[in-house]
Amino acid sequence: MSDRSSPAGVAASHVVGPAPHIAAPLSCRHIMLWVIAALAPAALWAIGNMGAPAIVTFGVGIGSCVLTEFAWNALLKRTQTIGDMSAVVTGMLLAMSVPPRTPWWICMVGGIVAIGLAKMLFGGLGFNLFNPALVGRAIVMMSWLGVMSEIKTPAGVPAPGGWFAALSVPASGKLDAINGATRLAIAAADRAGNGGYAYDLAKQYGPLLLRNLEGSLGEVSAGLLILGGLVLLARGIIDWRIPVGYIGSVAALSWAFGSDPIFNVLAGGVLLGAFFMATDYVTSPITRNGRLVFGIGCGVFNIVTRFFGPMPETTTFAILFMNGLAPLIDRMFMPKPFGYLRPAKAVKADA
Amino acid sequence: MAVRLFRGGVHPPDRKEATASQAVARAPLPERIVLPMSQHLGAPCQPLVAKGDRVSRGQVVGSVDAMISAPVHSPVSGEVVDVAKALTPSGARVMCVHIHPDADQDLATFVPIDAAADDVAAIARAAGVVGLGGAAFPTSVKLVPPKRSPIDTLILNGCECEPFLTCDHRVMIESADAVVAGAARIASAVGAKRVVVGVEDNKPDALEALRKAVSEAGADIETVGLPTRYPQGAEKQLIFALTGRVVPQGQLPSSVGVLVHNVGTAVAIHEAVASRKPLMERVVTVAGAVAQPGNFLVLLGTPISDLIEAAGGLVGDVGRIVAGGPMTGQSLASLDVPVVKGTSGVVVLTAEESAPHVDGDQPCIRCGRCVEACPMDLHPFAIASHADRRMWFGVERFHGLDCIECGCCSYVCPTRRPLVQLIKSGKSALMVKGVKR
Ligand code: SF4
Ligand code: SF4
Numbered sequence: 001m002s003d004r005s006s007p008a009g010v011a012a013s014h015v016v017g018p019a020p021h022i023a024a025p026l027s028c029r030h031i032m033l034w035v036i037a038a039l040a041p042a043a044l045w046a047i048g049n050m051g052a053p054a055i056v057t058f059g060v061g062i063g064s065c066v067l068t069e070f071a072w073n074a075l076l077k078r079t080q081t082i083g084d085m086s087a088v089v090t091g092m093l094l095a096m097s098v099p100p101r102t103p104w105w106i107c108m109v110g111g112i113v114a115i116g117l118a119k120m121l122f123g124g125l126g127f128n129l130f131n132p133a134l135v136g137r138a139i140v141m142m143s144w145l146g147v148m149s150e151i152k153t154p155a156g157v158p159a160p161g162g163w164f165a166a167l168s169v170p171a172s173g174k175l176d177a178i179n180g181a182t183r184l185a186i187a188a189a190d191r192a193g194n195g196g197y198a199y200d201l202a203k204q205y206g207p208l209l210l211r212n213l214e215g216s217l218g219e220v221s222a223g224l225l226i227l228g229g230l231v232l233l234a235r236g237i238i239d240w241r242i243p244v245g246y247i248g249s250v251a252a253l254s255w256a257f258g259s260d261p262i263f264n265v266l267a268g269g270v271l272l273g274a275f276f277m278a279t280d281y282v283t284s285p286i287t288r289n290g291r292l293v294f295g296i297g298c299g300v301f302n303i304v305t306r307f308f309g310p311m312p313e314t315t316t317f318a319i320l321f322m323n324g325l326a327p328l329i330d331r332m333f334m335p336k337p338f339g340y341l342r343p344a345k346a347v348k349a350d351a
Numbered sequence: 352m353a354v355r356l357f358r359g360g361v362h363p364p365d366r367k368e369a370t371a372s373q374a375v376a377r378a379p380l381p382e383r384i385v386l387p388m389s390q391h392l393g394a395p396c397q398p399l400v401a402k403g404d405r406v407s408r409g410q411v412v413g414s415v416d417a418m419i420s421a422p423v424h425s426p427v428s429g430e431v432v433d434v435a436k437a438l439t440p441s442g443a444r445v446m447c448v449h450i451h452p453d454a455d456q457d458l459a460t461f462v463p464i465d466a467a468a469d470d471v472a473a474i475a476r477a478a479g480v481v482g483l484g485g486a487a488f489p490t491s492v493k494l495v496p497p498k499r500s501p502i503d504t505l506i507l508n509g510c511e512c513e514p515f516l517t518c519d520h521r522v523m524i525e526s527a528d529a530v531v532a533g534a535a536r537i538a539s540a541v542g543a544k545r546v547v548v549g550v551e552d553n554k555p556d557a558l559e560a561l562r563k564a565v566s567e568a569g570a571d572i573e574t575v576g577l578p579t580r581y582p583q584g585a586e587k588q589l590i591f592a593l594t595g596r597v598v599p600q601g602q603l604p605s606s607v608g609v610l611v612h613n614v615g616t617a618v619a620i621h622e623a624v625a626s627r628k629p630l631m632e633r634v635v636t637v638a639g640a641v642a643q644p645g646n647f648l649v650l651l652g653t654p655i656s657d658l659i660e661a662a663g664g665l666v667g668d669v670g671r672i673v674a675g676g677p678m679t680g681q682s683l684a685s686l687d688v689p690v691v692k693g694t695s696g697v698v699v700l701t702a703e704e705s706a707p708h709v710d711g712d713q714p715c716i717r718c719g720r721c722v723e724a725c726p727m728d729l730h731p732f733a734i735a736s737h738a739d740r741r742m743w744f745g746v747e748r749f750h751g752l753d754c755i756e757c758g759c760c761s762y763v764c765p766t767r768r769p770l771v772q773l774i775k776s777g778k779s780a781l782m783v784k785g786v787k788r
Contacts, residue, residue, distance in 0.1 A: 020758035
C-alpha cells in the first residue's frame with residue numbers, strides 16, 4: 001500500500017503504512033509458479049512421449065497466451081501484468097487440453113481467445129467469470145470440430161521397452177474398428193453398442209496412469225497429474241474441497257451407474273480438471289462449503305453428461321457450467337460470523 | 352480441560368527468541384517526559400497542572416469526570432515545562448503535559464493514590480489502570496459488570512500472540528506472584544468463581560512460573576496452555592478456547608458471564624491495591640532491527656527514540672517502525688512520540704520485512720485465503736470491496752461490524768489487498784451513520 005518515505009528522517013528506507021506490518025510470503029506470482037511446477041512433470045513426460053508436436057503445442061499455447069496479455073496491456077496502456085505468470089499457467093492448461101497434433105494455428109487462436117476474450121475483456125486476472133483455458137479449448141473444439149476429431153495418435157512413436165511395455169497397450173485393444181479413439185470414447189461406444197463390457201476397463205488403469213497416447217496432452221499420465229495435485233495440496237496452494245468433491249462424486253456416480261469408478265476418474269481429463277482447472281481461484285467459489293458443492297457439481301455434471309450425452313469428453317463443459325454457477329454458490333454458502341445469533345444458548349454450552 | 356480451537360487464524364513466524372529470555376531492565380531516565388492526556392479509550396483528561404508547576408512522582412497531572420476514562424500520573428518528580436499538543440504513537444496530536452525530570456529521582460517512592468480501601472474498581476480508576484494488552488480500555492469500567500449479566504469466570508490473557516512481543520511473557524515469569532494476586536483481587540471484586548490463565552504453549556516457562564506461584568499461594572486458579580496461533584489472544588477467540596462460550600455478535604464478554612484481563616493489567620491492579628501505586632510505568636519489548644533487543648521497564652511518556660537508544664539504536668535498512676505488535680500496531684512516522692499506557696512494544700522491521708506491502712495493488716484473485724484465515728468467519732474481501740466502493744450497506748450486510756481488526760486477512764492475501772484497512776474505514780463510516788453494534 002501507499003508507503004511514504006520517512007518524514008522524520010529516521011532512515012532513508014523508513015516507511016509508514018497500515019497494519020498489518022508483516023505479510024505471509026506467498027504472493028500471486030509464487031502461487032502461479034507452484035502451479036507451473038506441479039504441471040511440469042506431466043507436461044515434460046507428454047513431451048518426452050510425443051516429441052516435436054507436443055513441443056509446438058506447448059510453445060504456441062503458452063506463447064500466444066502471454067503475447068495476447070502483453071499486447072492487450074500495451075495497447076490499452078495498462079500496467080503490464082504478464083509478470084504474475086497466470087498467462088503461462090493458462091497457456092500450459094490450454095496446451096494440455098488439446099491433442100498434441102493440433103495444428104499450431106488452432107492453438108494460437110485458442111490462446112488468443114482464452115486470454116483476450118475470456119480474461120482481459122472481463123478486466124484481467126481476478127475478474128473473469130469462466131476459466132480462460134477452458135473457454136479457449138471449448139471455442140476451438142466447437143469451431144474446428146472436424147479438424148480436431150480427425151487428429152490421430154502420432155504414428156511411429158516408439159513403444160518403450162522392458163516392464164513398461166506391458167502397460168502401454170494401445171487404447172483400442174480388441175475394438176480395432178475405432179482405432180485412434182480415446183479409451184473413454186471406446187468405452188462409451190462399447191457401452192452404447194453392446195450394452196456390455198467387452199472392453200476391459202481395469203486393463204486401462206496402467207496406461208492411463210503412466211503412458212496414454214490417445215487423447216490430449218494432459219491425458220498422457222494421470223499418475224503425474226495426481227503427483228502434481230498432491231504437491232499443490234501439500235503446499236496449501238489449492239483447497240482440498242474442490243478435487244475431493246470432484247473426484248469423489250465422479251467415482252461415486254460412475255459406480256452408481258454400473259461403471260468402473262477408477263477408470264472414470266483416470267480417463268477423460270478428470271484429474272487435470274479436478275486438480276488444475278476447477279481449482280482456478282478466480283472462477284471457483286471463495287467460501288469453504290461453496291467449494292465442496294462446486295467440486296461435487298463438476299463431478300456430477302461431468303459423469304451425467306459422459307454417460308447420457310452425445311459425447312463422452314465433457315470435463316471442459318462441466319467446469320465451465322459450474323464456473324457460471326460459482327457466484328450463486330458463494331452467495332448460498334456465505335459463512336455465518338462467529339457468534340452469529342447464538343444468544344442465551346451460549347451460556348449453557350459451558351465446558 | 353479440553354481447549355477448543357477457533358477457526359481460521361494464521362501462523363506468522365513468532366520471532367520472540369531474541370527477547371524471550373531477556374529479563375526486564377529499567378530504561379534510562381529520559382530528558383523529557385511527554386504525557387498525553389488521552390492514552391486510553393474514552394474521554395480525554397484535562398491537564399491539572401500548568402507550565403512552571405513542580406510535580407512529584409505519582410501525582411495526578413490530568414483527569415476528567417467521565418465514566419469511561421483514566422487519570423494520568425506523573426512518573427517522575429520534576430518541572431512542567433509545557434502543556435501543549437504533541438504527536439502520539441496513534442498519529443494524532445493530543446494535549447500533553449511535558450515534564451523535565453529532576454536529575455536525581457527516587458523511583459522507589461511515589462504519591463499513593465487516594466481511593467476507598469476495599470473498592471477495587473475505584474482503586475483501578477484512581478490508579479489510572481487501563482488494559483495493558485494494547486487496547487487501553489479503562490479497567491475500572493470492566494470491574495463494574497452490568498447487573499443483568501453476572502460474571503462467573505475471569506480469564507487472564509497471557510497469550511501474547513503477536514510476533515516479537517515478549518513483555519507479557521517476562522511479566523508472567525518475573526512477576527508470577529503479582530499476576531496470581533491480581534487475578535484473585537479481580538475475581539473477588541467481580542464475584543467470579545472460576546479463574547483461568549491462558550498462555551500460548553510457546554511459553555512453557557511462563558506456564559511453569561505461574562503454576563508454581565498458584566500452588567505457593569494456594570489459589571484456585573487454572574493455568575492452561577493454548578495452541579500457538581494468532582489471534583489466540585483475541586478476546587472472543589480466547590473465551591471460546593477456555594470456556595466453549597461464544598460471545599454473540601455485538602455483545603460484550605460479560606453477556607456470557609466472562610471477564611478478560613491481560614496479565615500485565617492484573618499486575619497493575621495488584622500493585623494499585625496492595626501498595627496504592629498508580630500506573631506510571633510499563634514493560635515494553637523493543638525488538639527487531641535494533642542492536643540489543645530487550646524488555647524494558649519504561650516510564651510512561653518516555654520518547655520512543657530514547658527507548659530505541661536504550662536498545663542500542665537502529666541497525667541496517669529500517670523499514671517500518673511499529674508501536675505495538677506487527678499485526679495490529681501503529682506504524683510510526685516519527686520516533687519523537689512517547690510511550691503510552693497501551694505501548695506493549697516497539698518493533699523495528701527491516702526494509703525487506705516491510706517490502707511485501709510495497710509492490711501491491713494487484714486485484715483480488717479470489718483465492719479464498721482471507722476467508723480461510725478470518726477468525727470471525729467473515730468474508731473479508733466482500734466487506735473490503737464494498738468499503739472500497741463506499742457501499743456501506745454491503746459492509747453491514749457482510750457483517751463488517753463483527754471484524755476484530757486482527758489483520759489475518761491482509762496478512763495472508765497474496766495480492767496484498769489492504770483488507771483490514773478498508774474494513775476499518777467501512778466500520779467507521781457505519782459508526783458515523785449511527786449503525787448500532
Ligand atoms: S475481517 Fe477482520 S476479523 Fe476477519 S481476518 Fe480480517 S481483520 Fe480479522
Ligand atoms: S486473500 Fe486477497 S486475493 Fe485472496 S480472496 Fe482474499 S482478497 Fe482476494
